[in-house]
Amino acid sequence: MKSNTKSSITLPPEELELVLELKAQLHAKSNVEVVRRGLRLLKEVTNREALRQAYKRDSLAVRGSLEKEIAELDSLVAEGLEDW
Secondary structure: OOOOOOOOOOOHHHHHHHHHHHHHHHOOHHHHHHHHHHHHHHHHHHHHHHHHHHHHHHHHHHHHHHHHHHHHHHHHOOOOHHOO
16 A cells, blocks of 8 residues: 555545544544544553453463362361361
8 A cells, every 4th residue: 555545535524523523633634643543542442341251261261270279278277287
């Protein structure tokens, strides 16, 4: 893709109003800057969510074996304490 490739999008009036409001709030130089910042934020959030889901999946995958190991070691908790 060439650098500075032109693209044009048409927004409904409500969405254009939102872009203009954000442009003022963010002190953005242009409407395009608002859209770019929004796209970057969306990518970050999406990446974070994917990472969160991966951790959740992996945690669930090891939970069963971890519970089994803890149950096996549970009988050793008080081992040797009767001497005290």
